[in-house]
Structures are given as structure tokens and as C-alpha cells.
Amino acid sequence: MSVLVFFGLNIIGDPVYMLVSPDADQEDIDRVIRNLGLDRPILEQYVLFVKGALQGDLGNSFIFGESALGLISRHMGATLELAFTALFLAIAIGIPLGLYAGLYPNRMSSRVIMTSSILGFSLPTFWVGLMMILIFSVQLGWLPSTGRGDTATFLGITSSIFTLNGLSHLILPAANLALLKVSLVIRLTRAGTREGMQQDYIKFARAKGLSTTRVVGVHLLKNILIPIVTVLGLEFGSLIAFSVVTETIFAWPGMGRLLIESILQLDRPVVVAYLMIIVALFVVINLLVDVVYSILDPRVRLKEQGK
Amino acid sequence: MTDKVLVTKDLETVFSMRDGDAKAVNGVSLSVGRGEVLGLVGESGSGKSVTGFSIIGLVDAPGRIAKGSIKFQGTELVGMSENDLRALRGNRIAMIFQDPMMTLNPVLRIDTQMLEAILAHRKMPRAQALARCRDVLNLVGIAAPEERLKTYPHELSGGMRQRVAIAIAFLNEPDLIIADEPTTALDVTIQAQIIHEAQKLCRLTGTAMIWITHDLAVVAGIADRIAVMYAGRIVEQGTVDEVIDTPAHPYTVGLLGSVPSANKRGVPLRQIPGMTPNILSLPVGCPFRERCSRADEMCQVEPSRHVVREDRDWFCHHPHIAPDTSEATQ
Incomplete structure (x- = not known):
């Protein structure tokens, strides 16, 4: 992954000309190149990068001069x-509707729900986003359209969920x-429910005289949550x-916007660092999914208690 | 039997399909008394399982009970509200299913699945309910119930799971248990054990049981009376001895002929020709006539009930029993 990104980025363009002013002379340009370490052969650059990466240093941003990781x-x-x-929205809205x-x-x-979910699938995100801004910010003026609102710190987490202004920025x-x-989630839950309700264990649970709430909320949900958690992870x-x-x-x-800006400015270390972080995140999330999985499904637990 | 737990009369369960109504159960009248085991026998698709589900009120759409009555201890179940039915289910009427691998919820522990069956019907301290679970597990022959309670279904064998399912059915000491082919998916040796346990429990608690099966050998071992079903109807009823030794209906004779036995080695089994008819397009008259060797023009007309006793009857124009041996005709 790092190899692919590192060398791929070298092909796209030379960041130096983004950094120096248009009327800089050759001497200035050479100095910048030397400062960034771009005068060395690409292989050496890569070895240096890997060395740094192993020590937790993914290089400094060309533009901001600070460490890319920070x-x-x-x-x-x-x-x-x-x-x-x-x-949270996906779970809180998707599972009940499904x-x-x-x-x-x-x-x-139900048909209305399913048809809307097809719309949700097929409408492009950017268009829906623009429409939301048009309706809720421009026409109705209910919610702000850009930026992050005030943040507050609660339990050591700084987030805009804790202020009203922040929430209003977050919703859209x-x-x-x-x-x-x-x-x-709607489609997954619905498919799972349709299939699950046919199962013998659901019929048996009903034959025990359990309430519908318990049959659906415990017997059914605990079974269909397994595929949902996998996919959501x-x-x-x-x-x-x-x-x-x-x-x-x-x-x-957020860092998505940082990525776009960095790509436009050919800020190589930031792009590389971003992709490294995303890879690491994927690994961590998959690990978490496996942990949740073993909580939900006793059949995949490695150690059985009481044995 | 005067002490009837369950009496159904002309029960009809209909599945509304695109190409018409399918009468899966077509005028079934049967009854079970306290402590009695009724064997409900028939081929696949004869409507025996649907009869069971109709009694417990778990016929899924597009099926519905169209006609007839189900009287459980004098209370009419047809048309009863879902809430009242639920209070009966698992409490007064319990059910055991065919495949023990599928009936227990794979992601819930045995104790959870047993406790909820008790707590759904009566308020009771958890410890007391747990004690009850242990007792019943012991009763169905599970050793070390304390440990078994803490396991998940996948850690138990098929026979063990079916014992748990039977234990769950007996938890609230119901008056009636409907057992839908509970031994079909098990080994013969386990089958014998399970039948033995179930029989013992019925005698012990006075619970009535409807044992649904396609296996005449099983039914001969457990039932007091047998009702033979064909194409949604009961074609013959009687005590085990009567039905097995002196069957009247050609279909019962055919079923008995299809059972392999030790003293008929080397002789090809007699088969019933053809297949169970499609219930959407039943032949006019006797539903069995197209597969019956005794059928003639008379069978174009549906046979009426030939009653020997209240619980010994058959529906056939040409029974294997000579007419003069029967005492009464209705």
C-alpha cells in the first residue's frame, strides 16, 4: 500500500512549483527542492520515509511545515x-424501519419505506447534499450550511454534539x-427479518407464548444483528x-477535506499519511467487528466458559 | 373417554393462493382425553402438521382457519383473540417441533430460553424458576442439568436438544402437547429413548398428547389411539390395536404394507401407487380413489362416515373389514 501510494504520487506532478512563487529564480527553486529532500533518488526517499514511519513520523507537510500526522x-x-x-443515524433509523x-x-x-430506500441508494450523495442545503439552509433557513459549529469538551472528548450550535451544524x-x-441497513434488516421470521426457532418461541416484543426484540434481532454488524463495520x-x-x-x-486540498496542492506527505491512517483504521475496525461478532454469536467464541 | 381435553369439529384450514384456496385441513374432527396419546398419521402434505398448528393458533398467512371449531377444555379457540391465545400457548398447550437443530434459538443460552417460557406465563422469583428448569431437565433424562443450562444449543447433540425442547414443552405442565414429528430427525436409538421419556411424562402428569408422524412403527409404540390422515381429512380412526391389526381403509392398509418388518425379509415392500394428490385439484368423490385398488364407480361419491364407536370410524365404500363385523352404521 505504502509503496503504491508513495511512487504513484511521484508521477502525478512536481509539488515544488506549487510552493515557490511564480517569479522565483532557479536558485530559490533548488533550495526548496533540497529542503524538502526531493533532490535525492526516489528509492532513497522511500527508504527514509519507511524509516521515519516505523518511528511514528510520516513526514512533514510541504505546505504547512508541520508534521503530517499531527x-x-x-x-x-x-x-x-x-x-x-x-x-448512529443509520442504526437508529435503519433498523426500526427495516x-x-x-x-x-x-x-x-412498508412499500413506501422500501421505495425510498432505493432512492437513498441511487441518488448521488453530492446532489442530495446540495438539495439539502438548498431546502434547509437557503429556502427554509433552519440550519447552517457550512462549517463546524461550537464545540465543547465532555468526558475528555471535544465535540460539537455537546453544544446546540454545534448540533445544528452537524445535522445536515x-x-x-x-x-x-x-x-x-433498511434493506439488510428487512431481508433478515423476512428470512428470520420463517425460522423454526421463531415459531417455537411463539409456541412458548412469548410476547411479540420479546420474539422480535430478542429472538429475531439477536440473530439478524450478526450480518448487520458485519456490514456496518x-x-x-x-x-x-x-x-x-x-x-x-x-x-x-475534517480530514476528508484536508485530503482533497492536499491532493490539489500535491502535498505528498499528507496524502501518504492520510492513506496510512485509513488503512490502520480499517484494520482496527475489522478487529472490533470480530469482537462484537463473538459477543453476538456464541458459535464463533473461541473459549467456552465453564469447560 | 369422558374427560376430553381437546375436541375439534369439522376443522377447515385454508391457504389462499394465487390459483385458488388450498384446503390443507378439510373437515378434521378429532379428540384427545387426559393422559391420552393420539397418533396422527399421514404422508407428507396430508395436512397433519397444519392441523397441529391450527390447534395452537400458529397458522401463518396466507393460511387461516375457515370453518369448524376447536374446543380446548370447553373453551372455543377459533376466533379467540391473539392475546388470549398467547396466554394459552406454552402454558396450557405446548408444541414440540420436528427438527431439534432448528427449534432452539442458536444465539441464546438454554437457561434464557427455558426461563422465558416460565416467566411469560407466571410471576416467579428467578431462582425458583431456575429450580423448576433443572427439575424438568432431570425429568427428561438430562444428566447434570446445572451445566446444561449454561450452554448454547450448538454445544448439545440432536437428541439432547430435542430433550431440551420437550422439557420446555413440559415446563408449565400443560394440558395438551402437540408433538410434530419430534423423532423424525433423530437416530433410531435416540428415537426410542425420546418416545419413552415422552410417554412416561404424559402418564405422570396426565398431559394429553397429539403425536404427529408419518412413521407407523413409532405411533404403534407410543399412541393409545390412531387417526390416519389423507389429503386433509381423517380417513380412519381407532385404537392402536384396531388400526394396526384390523385396518379398514385401503389407505391404512397401504401404509401398513409399506412398513419394512423383520419377518417379511426378501419380499418386496408393497407400495401405494401414485402420489398424494394436489389439494388444489382433488378428485371428485373419495380423495384416495385414484390410487386405490378397490375403487369403482361408487367411489365417485364421497364416502360417508362409517361409525363403529364414537372413536372408531372410517370413510370408505369398500373397507377391508366385512360390513357385518361392524356393529352400527350411521
Whole structure:
């Protein structure tokens, strides 16, 4: 991964001309090149990068001069906040609607839910984002369209969820980012419900005289959550990695927008560091999914208690 | 039997399909008394399972009970509200299913699945309910119930799971248990054990049981009476001895002929020709006539009930029993 990105980025263009002023002479340019270490052979650059990376140093930003890692982690909070809110929305809206559509497949309202979820799937995120801004910010003037609002620190976490102003800034981009995932969760939940309700163990649970709430809420949900958690785990990674579009539209100061800017300015260390972080995130998320999996499904637990 | 736990009369369960209504259960009248085991026998698709689900009120759409009555201890179940039915299910009427691998929820522990069955019907301290679970597990022959309670279904064998399912059915000491082919998916040796346990429990608690099966050998071992079902109807009823030794209906004779036995070695088994008819397009008259060797023009007309006793009857124009051996005709 690092090889691919590192060498690939070298092909795209020379960052030096983005950095020096147009009327700089050759001497200035040479100095900048030497300062950035770009005068060395590319292989040597890569070895230096790997050496640094192993010690936790992914290089300094060409533009800002500060460490790329620090730059990204400063922006990461905003992105994580956005991604978590979107994930929360996806679960809080998707699972109940999916359950409803699965339990009563013939009702009109279920058909409405399923049709809307197709829309959620197929409408491009950027267009929906623009429409949201147009409706809620421009026409109705209810919600701000750009930036992150006030933040507050609670339990050591600095986030805009804790202030009203911050929340009002968060709603639109989070809803925009969540849209696709909500549709996905609805469809997954519905499919699981439809299939699960046919299972013998559901019929047996009903034959025990349990209430519908318990049959659906415990017997069914615990079984269908297994595939949902798997998919959501994978999707959460992409939620972070591809919040780029939403962050760009809503001018959200997250790392997705930082990435776009860095690519435009050919700020190689930042781009490389960003991709490294995303890779690491994916690994961590997959690990978490496996842990949750073993909580939900006793069949995949490695050690059995009491034996 | 005067002490009837369950009496169904002309029960009809209909599945509304695109190409018409399928009468899966077509006028079934049966009854079970306290401590009695009724064997409900028939081929796949004869409507025996649907009869069971109709009684417990778990017929799924597009199926519905169209006609008839189900009286459980004098209370009419047809048309009863879902809430009242739920209070009966698992409490007064319990059910055991065919495949023990599928009936227990794979992600819930045995104790959870047993406790909820008790707590859904009565308020009781957890410890007391747990004690009850242990007792019943012991009763169905599970050693070390304390440990078994803490396991998940996948850690138990098929026979063990079916014992747990039977234990769950007996938890609230129901008056009636509907056992839908509970031994079909098990080894013969386990099958014998399970039948033995179930029989013992019925005698012990006075629970009535409807044992649904396609296996006449099983039914001969457990039941007091047998009802033979064909194409959604009961074609013959009687005590085990009557039905096995002196079957009247040609279908029962055919079923008995298809059972392999030790003293008929080397002789090809007699088969019933053809297949169970599609219930959407039943032949006019006797539903069995197209597969029956005794059928003639008379069978174009549906046979009426030939009653020997209240619980010994058959529906056939040409029974294997000579007419003069029967005492009464209705």
C-alpha cells in the first residue's frame, strides 16, 4: 500500500512549483527542492520515509511545515464525529424501519419505506447534499450550511454534539453521509427479518407464548444483528474514508477535506499519511467487528466458559 | 373417554393462493382425553402438521382457519383473540417441533430460553424458576442439568436438544402437547429413548398428547389411539390395536404394507401407487380413489362416515373389514 501510494504520487506532478512563487529564480527553486529532500533518488526517499514511519513520523507537510500526522489528527476529530453521528443515524433509523418493513411486507407504508430506500441508494450523495442545503439552509433557513459549529469538551472528548450550535451544524452533513447507510441497513434488516421470521426457532418461541416484543426484540434481532454488524463495520471504514464528498460540500473541517486540498496542492506527505491512517483504521475496525461478532454469536467464541 | 381435553369439529384450514384456496385441513374432527396419546398419521402434505398448528393458533398467512371449531377444555379457540391465545400457548398447550437443530434459538443460552417460557406465563422469583428448569431437565433424562443450562444449543447433540425442547414443552405442565414429528430427525436409538421419556411424562402428569408422524412403527409404540390422515381429512380412526391389526381403509392398509418388518425379509415392500394428490385439484368423490385398488364407480361419491364407536370410524365404500363385523352404521 505504502509503496503504491508513495511512487504513484511521484508521477502525478512536481509539488515544488506549487510552493515557490511564480517569479522565483532557479536558485530559490533548488533550495526548496533540497529542503524538502526531493533532490535525492526516489528509492532513497522511500527508504527514509519507511524509516521515519516505523518511528511514528510520516513526514512533514510541504505546505504547512508541520508534521503530517499531527495535521491529520487535528482534523480527525471532526471526521470521526461526523462518521459516528452518521452511523448512529443509520442504526437508529435503519433498523426500526427495516424491522417494520420486514414484519408487515404487505402494508402500504412498508412499500413506501422500501421505495425510498432505493432512492437513498441511487441518488448521488453530492446532489442530495446540495438539495439539502438548498431546502434547509437557503429556502427554509433552519440550519447552517457550512462549517463546524461550537464545540465543547465532555468526558475528555471535544465535540460539537455537546453544544446546540454545534448540533445544528452537524445535522445536515451527518444526514447526508448517513443516507446511503440508512438505505443499506433498511434493506439488510428487512431481508433478515423476512428470512428470520420463517425460522423454526421463531415459531417455537411463539409456541412458548412469548410476547411479540420479546420474539422480535430478542429472538429475531439477536440473530439478524450478526450480518448487520458485519456490514456496518465494513461500511464504517468507508464512511470515514469517503466522507470526502460530504465534507467538501458542507465545508466540514475534517480530514476528508484536508485530503482533497492536499491532493490539489500535491502535498505528498499528507496524502501518504492520510492513506496510512485509513488503512490502520480499517484494520482496527475489522478487529472490533470480530469482537462484537463473538459477543453476538456464541458459535464463533473461541473459549467456552465453564469447560 | 369422558374427560376430553381437546375436541375439534369439522376443522377447515385454508391457504389462499394465487390459483385458488388450498384446503390443507378439510373437515378434521378429532379428540384427545387426559393422559391420552393420539397418533396422527399421514404422508407428507396430508395436512397433519397444519392441523397441529391450527390447534395452537400458529397458522401463518396466507393460511387461516375457515370453518369448524376447536374446543380446548370447553373453551372455543377459533376466533379467540391473539392475546388470549398467547396466554394459552406454552402454558396450557405446548408444541414440540420436528427438527431439534432448528427449534432452539442458536444465539441464546438454554437457561434464557427455558426461563422465558416460565416467566411469560407466571410471576416467579428467578431462582425458583431456575429450580423448576433443572427439575424438568432431570425429568427428561438430562444428566447434570446445572451445566446444561449454561450452554448454547450448538454445544448439545440432536437428541439432547430435542430433550431440551420437550422439557420446555413440559415446563408449565400443560394440558395438551402437540408433538410434530419430534423423532423424525433423530437416530433410531435416540428415537426410542425420546418416545419413552415422552410417554412416561404424559402418564405422570396426565398431559394429553397429539403425536404427529408419518412413521407407523413409532405411533404403534407410543399412541393409545390412531387417526390416519389423507389429503386433509381423517380417513380412519381407532385404537392402536384396531388400526394396526384390523385396518379398514385401503389407505391404512397401504401404509401398513409399506412398513419394512423383520419377518417379511426378501419380499418386496408393497407400495401405494401414485402420489398424494394436489389439494388444489382433488378428485371428485373419495380423495384416495385414484390410487386405490378397490375403487369403482361408487367411489365417485364421497364416502360417508362409517361409525363403529364414537372413536372408531372410517370413510370408505369398500373397507377391508366385512360390513357385518361392524356393529352400527350411521
